[in-house]
Amino acid sequence: MKKRAFTTITALGLTAVMLAGCGSSSSSGDTAKNDNTAEETTDSSAEMTDEERIISAAQEGKVGNWGLGNEYEIQALLTKYGQSTDYLVEDFTMDGFDDDSITLASAMTYNELGLVKNDYEGGYGYGDSVGIIDMNDEGVAMLEDNLFCTKEFAEANPNTVKAFVAASLKGWEYACENPEEAAQIVYEAGSSVSSDHQAYMASEVKKLVETDMNGNTVTEIGKMDEDAMQQTLDLAKQYIKLDDSAAAAKLQTLTLDDIRDTSYWEAATAGDFGTPEKTDIKVQMKWLPQCQFMGYYVAKAKGFYDEVGLNVDIISGGGDIGETTAVQNGTVDFGVTWVSNLISADAAGMDLVEVAQIYQRSGLVLVYKK
Amino acid sequence: MSEKALKRKKIDFNSVSSVLYPVLFGILIFVLWECGVLNTVLKTDTNILPAPTRIAGIMSENSSKISENLSATMTVIIWGLIAGSFLGYMAAVFATRFPNFGKGALTVLSVFNAIPIVALAPVFNNWTKDVSSEASVRSTVAKILVVTVVCAASMSINAYRGLTELKPFSLDLMKSYAADNMTVFKKLRFHNSIPYIFTALKVSVPSSVITALVSEYFAEYRMGIGRQIRDNISIAQYSAGWAYIAVACLIGILMYIILIIFEGIFTKRHRK
Numbered sequence: 338m339k340k341r342a343f344t345t346i347t348a349l350g351l352t353a354v355m356l357a358g359c360g361s362s363s364s365s366g367d368t369a370k371n372d373n374t375a376e377e378t379t380d381s382s383a384e385m386t387d388e389e390r391i392i393s394a395a396q397e398g399k400v401g402n403w404g405l406g407n408e409y410e411i412q413a414l415l416t417k418y419g420q421s422t423d424y425l426v427e428d429f430t431m432d433g434f435d436d437d438s439i440t441l442a443s444a445m446t447y448n449e450l451g452l453v454k455n456d457y458e459g460g461y462g463y464g465d466s467v468g469i470i471d472m473n474d475e476g477v478a479m480l481e482d483n484l485f486c487t488k489e490f491a492e493a494n495p496n497t498v499k500a501f502v503a504a505s506l507k508g509w510e511y512a513c514e515n516p517e518e519a520a521q522i523v524y525e526a527g528s529s530v531s532s533d534h535q536a537y538m539a540s541e542v543k544k545l546v547e548t549d550m551n552g553n554t555v556t557e558i559g560k561m562d563e564d565a566m567q568q569t570l571d572l573a574k575q576y577i578k579l580d581d582s583a584a585a586a587k588l589q590t591l592t593l594d595d596i597r598d599t600s601y602w603e604a605a606t607a608g609d610f611g612t613p614e615k616t617d618i619k620v621q622m623k624w625l626p627q628c629q630f631m632g633y634y635v636a637k638a639k640g641f642y643d644e645v646g647l648n649v650d651i652i653s654g655g656g657d658i659g660e661t662t663a664v665q666n667g668t669v670d671f672g673v674t675w676v677s678n679l680i681s682a683d684a685a686g687m688d689l690v691e692v693a694q695i696y697q698r699s700g701l702v703l704v705y706k707k
Numbered sequence: 708m709s710e711k712a713l714k715r716k717k718i719d720f721n722s723v724s725s726v727l728y729p730v731l732f733g734i735l736i737f738v739l740w741e742c743g744v745l746n747t748v749l750k751t752d753t754n755i756l757p758a759p760t761r762i763a764g765i766m767s768e769n770s771s772k773i774s775e776n777l778s779a780t781m782t783v784i785i786w787g788l789i790a791g792s793f794l795g796y797m798a799a800v801f802a803t804r805f806p807n808f809g810k811g812a813l814t815v816l817s818v819f820n821a822i823p824i825v826a827l828a829p830v831f832n833n834w835t836k837d838v839s840s841e842a843s844v845r846s847t848v849a850k851i852l853v854v855t856v857v858c859a860a861s862m863s864i865n866a867y868r869g870l871t872e873l874k875p876f877s878l879d880l881m882k883s884y885a886a887d888n889m890t891v892f893k894k895l896r897f898h899n900s901i902p903y904i905f906t907a908l909k910v911s912v913p914s915s916v917i918t919a920l921v922s923e924y925f926a927e928y929r930m931g932i933g934r935q936i937r938d939n940i941s942i943a944q945y946s947a948g949w950a951y952i953a954v955a956c957l958i959g960i961l962m963y964i965i966l967i968i969f970e971g972i973f974t975k976r977h978r979k
Contacts, residue, residue, distance in 0.1 A: 398842060404929060406942040425842050426927050428829060433927070438836055580769045580939070580947040583761075661943045665754065682943035686754045 394441035395420035401439035413477035447541035478699035499610035508636025529625035538628035559693035588684035787854020795862025820860035828925035869903025
């Protein structure tokens with residue numbers, strides 16, 4: 338009897354090993370295949386064009402992105418050069434780029450790129466030995482940081498929305514004129530990074546706010562440029578893949594009028610608004626406190642929100658429950674998100690509308706070692 | 708009616724009701740959920756908590772994508788569970804054979820149980836960078852290692868108790884037969900440890916599922932049920948997210964049921 342128990346356990350163990358073995362045997366075949374392509378492509382790394390770099394990295398499977406709704410521009414770029422849209426997942430460090438497991442790594446100009454180049458605290462110190470491929474130049478740029486709320490909130494509190502947009506724009510204007518002071522304000526507001534990196538970030542974010550996708554200077558901060566918005570929506574429809582067929586169908590029917598309302602921005606810039614309906618306001622950032630959001634921190638610190646009669650609480654992000662959900666739930670009144678994230682949230686049935694577009698060009702680049 | 712028949716009837720009624728009531732309660736919850744009462748009670752809209760039929764619809768629409776991710780997750784769970792339980796048991800055997808430092812080593816091993824998965828996963832990602840040039844392979848290895856560590860810890864502690872907490876005088880009896888260590892292990896310790904193995908598995912089966920899902924969050928290669936949950940939730944696709952959450956629940960429940968069945972079989976034999 339005891340012997341039988343022992344045999345059964347052994348048999349059971351073997352079955353499980355065999356089952357699991359089936360799953361992994363196919364992937365080891367792929368490894369061999371990819372090793373070959375890797376050998377072929379690494380020879381010609383001397384002076385490659387951007388196109389060659391992209392194709393080579395894609396075929397080696399060494400293009401990196403964070404995923405989680407940040408990947409669409411990269412997928413559009415890969416498609417442009419006829420490559421598959423697969424990418425490696427970058428964690429929130431650049432270690433994968435540093436140790437060469439990712440040869441073409443996603444980086445935001447104002448954040449990761451600074452860490453790669455500079456040698457201050459947390460930096461990798463590559464200096465000018467790295468090059469970048471800019472999504473704006475490649476024609477696959479999508480608009481990023483905006484300001485949004487729910488349609489319901491905007492309709493119920495139009496003056497609050499206009500006042501909040503007006504004061505925030507004033508904050509952004511001040512921050513772009515005084516990036517060093519802005520960096521200091523954000524650093525004191527509970528920075529997640531060093532003050533050196535904060536200063537670098539302020540100078541780079543300024544460029545995104547004041548330059549459009551074609552490299553022209555923007556005179557009106559926060560304006561929703563039709564062409565840039567349309568390009569973002571078109572790319573979103575092409576590259577946001579949704580498992581929920583109802584949401585996927587709704588995504589294809591979305592127009593610019595479903596995702597943005599320019600009237601609040603127009604009234605705000607004209608100074609045409611009355612007393613706010615709601616005065617205690619919470620605004621949800623997309624990430625930890627950093628100069629990516631300097632306009633809001635400056636507006637608060639400089640008293641611009643007080644001037645229009647608003648008491649504003651800035652909520653920092655960083656968790657997995659996104660800013661879109663927080664705004665939809667009514668936990669906060671406004672949020673900062675990427676336009677593509679707002680589009681996918683609206684496709685899933687949320688009721689969000691953009692009221693200002695702070696970043697006028699994409700801050701996403703692919704960084705490589707020269 | 709004889710007393711025996713009456714008793715049997717009572718047992719039958721008890722066992723029927725012990726199944727019936729939970730099932731009825733479950734159905735009630737599903738009906739309330741479907742009708743939107745649950746959304747009202749929990750103050751959530753149907754975006755955040757979609758109706759069960761909607762979730763089931765998404766599951767059936769995406770069956771091939773789900774099964775691809777499911778097999779990746781199951782590979783991690785099963786390999787990790789086997790490797791972890793085996794290593795844990797071996798550690799317990801080692802500790803039994805060399806109690807002087809073995810017991811201390813077990814304490815150290817049990818500390819791994821207290822390390823959060825979110826801390827372990829990135830560490831193993833870095834350790835396995837050189838395992839393969841293919842990201843899918845090395846990230847699977849990294850995930851299996853995390854599950855292994857978590858399962859090894861609970862198995863070693865329980866198995867050690869099973870191997871050492873013997874019936875009074877049974878060890879003395881074996882000694883009086885001049886049985887060597889191997890015989891004591893085979894005839895006495897191993898059989899004594901079987902119920903303890905299942906105690907360990909009751910902890911490590913559910914935790915291996917959780918560990919696999921969470922370690923997928925941090926994996927370099929985008930694959931698995933856990934990764935799909937995170938991807939969908941972070942772009943506000945709660946309906947699709949729930950479809951994968953439902954799959955994750957089913958994995959956990961089915962694996963636990965299988966475990967309970969095996970426990971019934973093996974511990975019954977053990978008692979004979």
